[in-house]
Amino acid sequence: MIERTPLLNLVTHLVLVSGLVLLLMPLWIVFVAASHDFHTVNQVPMPLWPGDHLAENLAVAWQKGNFDRVMVNSLIVALGVTVGKIVIAALSAFSIVYFNYRLRMLVFWVIFVTLMLPLEVRIVPTYAVAADALRPFQAMFDAVGLSVDLPEWNLLNTYSGLILPLIATATGTFLYRQFFLTVPDELTEAAKMDGAGPVRFFLEVLMPLSKTNMAALATIMFVWSWNQYLWPLLVVTDHQTFATATMQLQKITPGPAFGEPPIWNVAMAANLIVLTPPVLVTILLQRWFVRGLISTDK
Amino acid sequence: MEKRATFSNLWLAAALVAPQLLLVFVFFYWPSGEALYWAVTLEPPFGGSNQWVGWMNFETVFADPKYWNSVRVSVIFALLTTALSLAIAVLLALFVDRRLAGHQIYKFTYFIPYALAAPAVGLAFRFIFAPDAGFVSAINRVFPNLWNPALDGTDALALIIMAQAWNMAGYNFVFFLAALQSIPRTLVEAGAMDGAGVLRRMRDIQLPLITPTLFFLVIINITDSFVNSFGIVDITTNGGPARATDLMVYKIYSDGFQGKDYSLAAAQSIVLMVLVVSLTFLQFRFIERRVHYS
Amino acid sequence: MAEIAIRSVKKTYGKVQVVHGVDLAVRAGEFVVILGPSGCGKSTLLRMIAGLEAISAGEIAIGGRVVNRLEPRERGCAMVFQNYALYPHMTVADNIGYALKVAGLGKAERRAKVEAVAASLGLEDFLDRKPGQLSGGQRQRVAMGRAMIREPKVFLYDEPLSNLDARLRVAMRVEIRKLHQRLGTTTLFVTHDQVEAMTLADRIVVMNAGKVEQVGTPKEVYGRPESTFVAGFIGTPGLNLLPGTLDPGAGVVHLEGGQRLAYDRQRWAGAGAGRVMAGFRAEAARMARPGQGLDAVFEFSEELGAARLVHGTTGGAMVVVSLSDGRDLSPGDRFGVDVPAGEVQLFDAGTGRRLSGERAPAAVPGAPVLEAV
Numbered sequence: 001m002i003e004r005t006p007l008l009n010l011v012t013h014l015v016l017v018s019g020l021v022l023l024l025m026p027l028w029i030v031f032v033a034a035s036h037d038f039h040t041v042n043q044v045p046m047p048l049w050p051g052d053h054l055a056e057n058l059a060v061a062w063q064k065g066n067f068d069r070v071m072v073n074s075l076i077v078a079l080g081v082t083v084g085k086i087v088i089a090a091l092s093a094f095s096i097v098y099f100n101y102r103l104r105m106l107v108f109w110v111i112f113v114t115l116m117l118p119l120e121v122r123i124v125p126t127y128a129v130a131a132d133a134l135r136p137f138q139a140m141f142d143a144v145g146l147s148v149d150l151p152e153w154n155l156l157n158t159y160s161g162l163i164l165p166l167i168a169t170a171t172g173t174f175l176y177r178q179f180f181l182t183v184p185d186e187l188t189e190a191a192k193m194d195g196a197g198p199v200r201f202f203l204e205v206l207m208p209l210s211k212t213n214m215a216a217l218a219t220i221m222f223v224w225s226w227n228q229y230l231w232p233l234l235v236v237t238d239h240q241t242f243a244t245a246t247m248q249l250q251k252i253t254p255g256p257a258f259g260e261p262p263i264w265n266v267a268m269a270a271n272l273i274v275l276t277p278p279v280l281v282t283i284l285l286q287r288w289f290v291r292g293l294i295s296t297d298k
Numbered sequence: 299m300e301k302r303a304t305f306s307n308l309w310l311a312a313a314l315v316a317p318q319l320l321l322v323f324v325f326f327y328w329p330s331g332e333a334l335y336w337a338v339t340l341e342p343p344f345g346g347s348n349q350w351v352g353w354m355n356f357e358t359v360f361a362d363p364k365y366w367n368s369v370r371v372s373v374i375f376a377l378l379t380t381a382l383s384l385a386i387a388v389l390l391a392l393f394v395d396r397r398l399a400g401h402q403i404y405k406f407t408y409f410i411p412y413a414l415a416a417p418a419v420g421l422a423f424r425f426i427f428a429p430d431a432g433f434v435s436a437i438n439r440v441f442p443n444l445w446n447p448a449l450d451g452t453d454a455l456a457l458i459i460m461a462q463a464w465n466m467a468g469y470n471f472v473f474f475l476a477a478l479q480s481i482p483r484t485l486v487e488a489g490a491m492d493g494a495g496v497l498r499r500m501r502d503i504q505l506p507l508i509t510p511t512l513f514f515l516v517i518i519n520i521t522d523s524f525v526n527s528f529g530i531v532d533i534t535t536n537g538g539p540a541r542a543t544d545l546m547v548y549k550i551y552s553d554g555f556q557g558k559d560y561s562l563a564a565a566q567s568i569v570l571m572v573l574v575v576s577l578t579f580l581q582f583r584f585i586e587r588r589v590h591y592s
Numbered sequence: 593m594a595e596i597a598i599r600s601v602k603k604t605y606g607k608v609q610v611v612h613g614v615d616l617a618v619r620a621g622e623f624v625v626i627l628g629p630s631g632c633g634k635s636t637l638l639r640m641i642a643g644l645e646a647i648s649a650g651e652i653a654i655g656g657r658v659v660n661r662l663e664p665r666e667r668g669c670a671m672v673f674q675n676y677a678l679y680p681h682m683t684v685a686d687n688i689g690y691a692l693k694v695a696g697l698g699k700a701e702r703r704a705k706v707e708a709v710a711a712s713l714g715l716e717d718f719l720d721r722k723p724g725q726l727s728g729g730q731r732q733r734v735a736m737g738r739a740m741i742r743e744p745k746v747f748l749y750d751e752p753l754s755n756l757d758a759r760l761r762v763a764m765r766v767e768i769r770k771l772h773q774r775l776g777t778t779t780l781f782v783t784h785d786q787v788e789a790m791t792l793a794d795r796i797v798v799m800n801a802g803k804v805e806q807v808g809t810p811k812e813v814y815g816r817p818e819s820t821f822v823a824g825f826i827g828t829p830g831l832n833l834l835p836g837t838l839d840p841g842a843g844v845v846h847l848e849g850g851q852r853l854a855y856d857r858q859r860w861a862g863a864g865a866g867r868v869m870a871g872f873r874a875e876a877a878r879m880a881r882p883g884q885g886l887d888a889v890f891e892f893s894e895e896l897g898a899a900r901l902v903h904g905t906t907g908g909a910m911v912v913v914s915l916s917d918g919r920d921l922s923p924g925d926r927f928g929v930d931v932p933a934g935e936v937q938l939f940d941a942g943t944g945r946r947l948s949g950e951r952a953p954a955a956v957p958g959a960p961v962l963e964a965v
């Protein structure tokens with residue numbers, strides 16, 4: 001459209017550039033701060049251009065935050081949640097959409113309701129369950145008077161404890177369900193005519209069709225689980241072995257709020273290490289990330 | 299809604315949905331039920347099983363001015379972050395949707411803040427807004443002690459509001475832009491033919507057509523401000539100074555895991571759950587009412 | 593009412609040129625239809641006139657005023673879009689009255705005008721509904737109302753009827769024509785449907801691949817196509833076109849298959865020898881006994897009710913003859929195609945343009961017989 005509004009066009013560009021500065025400046029500052037020595041970074045105001053201590057600060061932060069170990073942990077957790085979610089959600093959505101049983105709607109709602117309460121809202125009780133994941137069953141056996149003794153299954157300080165509670169929501173199931181409902185019935189009927197059973201249909205027709213949705217879900221889930229903070233903080237007490245990357249931020253953050261002189265350059269280097277993987281993933285896979293955001297509605 | 303062609307192997311259907319149901323039961327329903335149980339019982343100090351105390355825990359919670367302070371701070375936090383973040387995002391989305399030369403660049407960069415973990419955002423903002431280093435501290439050179447989130451509650455609250463609003467702005471932008479781009483181009487052109495200029499069209503045509511997205515985002519942002527804020531508060535202010543940033547989730551955490559008072563924390567959790575669930579119900583109502591264009 | 597002058601208008605998107613220098617003069621009050629196949633640049637041309645698309649080169653003037661640099665709202669055009677583009681969140685009344693609202697008209701005055709327009713379109717009962725609660729035809733009317741209320745100098749329609757079912761399309765066609773008779777507003781109407789073009793237009797602009805192929809009355813474009821493209825595009829079926837070599841001495845075209853087709857030597861006196869396309873209308877040819885006229889082999893026929901289209905091949909080229917009486921043939925049967933010499937039209941085989949050196953015909957060939965009365 002021709003809109004000869006030079007003034008408004010100028011305003012538009014100004015707004016957009018300000019937006020860019022506003023939204024990316026904090027990241028830039030983290031980067032710049034991570035590249036100066038202790039003295040420079042504490043100048044007021046600090047320089048806006050990067051210095052040449054980046055490698056050094058990163059090395060200190062890496063060592064101080066035990067990132068050798070925690071990056072691997074974060075990766076395991078993020079991949080575990082992502083894969084677990086994709087598989088479990090696909091299976092349950094397939095069951096809900098493609099099978100006809102009486103409890104189907106109930107099952108759907110039972111899963112769907114979990115969308116309402118994020119983990120952070122119910123940490124206290126979830127934490128208690130994590131201390132013995134079989135306790136719900138033990139309690140049920142006790143209640144009906146069965147004297148079965150289940151062993152204790154403590155999830156604290158385990159990868160399962162970090163991963164499983166994060167999988168237990170309906171995000172992915174809902175996404176798959178929405179997608180499956182758009183798959184034409186004729187496809188199922190054609191598969192049936194060809195003699196394919198449900199498993200075959202699922203693996204050879206439905207899954208290949210779901211690739212884009214899976215990629216979108218995977219991107220979102222990876223970033224989301226990498227960024228988990230509160231839950232790992234609770235489940236992990238053995239910091240040497242099981243800490244995740246985000247948890248290290250607390251450790252590396254200078255003392256009781258705004259107390260002792262903070263070593264900002266190292267803190268920002270650590271921050272850079274922690275935020276790089278999810279930022280890279282979103283930039284490289286941005287098409288899917290955006291798609292995933294919009295179709296999961298979280 | 300329903301499929302015409304379905305399979306009928308019941309055992310398979312059950313097996314497929316079983317893992318999800320187990321997870322949901324163990325990590326969602328049981329804990330939520332247990333929270334209810336704890337909220338109405340009290341653990342005796344010298345061991346033994348919990349004792350039924352009815353509404354007592356809630357009464358304790360509601361009688362505590364610290365709790366009401368936390369509620370007040372949370373509400374202010376929720377409303378201001380939501381308003382700030384949505385305002386920025388919708389403005390940017392409207393202008394990106396003008397599709398002037400180069401608008402693609404913004405499309406590909408504006409959502410990046412959302413990729414950051416809350417504690418990472420917290421740490422970055424704590425540095426940027428530190429009273430004695432970083433950037434904003436320059437103000438203190440001119441007006442000494444004007445800005446100090448370590449001592450001034452209002453400053454601290456402003457700090458976490460900005461951090462959270464920044465974190466969500468990218469997310470909101472993505473939704474607003476998608477909504478704007480789903481408006482048929484000819485509607486905007488029809489507006490131009492009817493004589494409406496750029497700003498007038500934004501007001502009369504584009505904004506009204508994205509109100510469903512706006513409502514949806516309001517709910518999401520409020521919910522997220524309850525949930526996501528923990529990481530920000532924990533890294534920047536620890537709820538201080540003087541509980542000025544003691545948000546509800548943070549208080550539950552500090553009462554339950556640092557104070558070890560599970561019953562009190564559970565009662566607070568229940569209140570928060572009710573709040574979040576009501577918000578979600580509102581959201582579903584709006585999703586159902588989403589306008590279908592064309 | 594205003595005339596429109598389009599002078600060497602071009603449009604490029606990046607490196608791709610989609611409109612290659614269009615010249616067109618539309619008289620005040622005229623109803624001009626722009627007709628062409630999909631993707632030929634019709635909408636682009638219309639949108640350049642409306643101001644929705646920048647003009648890459650050339651000039652457009654409305655009512656004598658060059659509008660290249662004017663905003664859509666300053667050009668005095670109103671547009672009806674293919675998908676109607678009604679504002680879904682406004683009522684019918686608000687949709688129709690939006691332009692007046694933007695112009696700053698008072699509420700009462702607006703309401704009165706909206707009601708008048710709605711009444712003229714039979715929309716009185718729907719004023720408080722949202723577009724989503726209307727049928728396709730009603731939406732179409734609202735879109736027209738929205739265009740009418742501004743009393744524009746020019747109406748622009750971009751395939752406004754293509755989303756309607758066949759019956760409604762005919763009805764709306766009549767309404768649009770009536771509306772034009774009543775208001776007399778200069779109208780540009782884009783379509784790829786030739787029936788629509790034929791029935792509505794004072795003049796038709798036939799476009800192809802970003803160029804104007806011919807401008808003329810419906811009768812002219814049908815009876816005297818300027819190029820093989822127009823010849824093939826206009827009419828159902830299009831003109832039969834047979835490649836061959838012109839022999840002015842003998843007054844025949846030597847067709848590629850070796851047959852001869854006689855043409856009117858007086859009329860095409862200026863045409864020199866060379867490779868040509870010889871054309872004739874299916875309705876102008878007669879079917880004859882085998883051996884008479886052009887030799888053809890029957891392939892299939894299409895029943896149209898009033899007539900029947902007989903498809904065959906002659907010397908490797910397709911040929912169609914329209915018949916009103918029935919003789920049953922089976923595939924492979926031979927038959928003759930008798931083409932009166934006066935009905936043969938000639939086109940340059942290389943450029944596809946109509947051969948020059950044609951004397952103005954006494955009557956347009958192939959035109960309805962009514963003309964002679």
Ligand SMILES: Nc1ncnc2c1ncn2[C@@H]1O[C@H](COP(=O)(O)OP(=O)(O)OP(=O)(O)O)[C@@H](O)[C@H]1O
Nearest residue numbers: 605608610628629630631632633634635636637784
């Ligand atoms: N924004 C654009 N960028 C690049 N090419 C475009 C753009 N808009 C249109 N075109 C191209 O310009 C040519 C003409 O498009 P236009 O819409 O004018 O066709 P049309 O004649 O209206 O066709 P239809 O009957 O299908 O509506 C097409 O080849 C189209 O691909």
Ligand SMILES: [Mg+2]
Nearest residue numbers: 634635636750
């Ligand atoms: Mg078009």
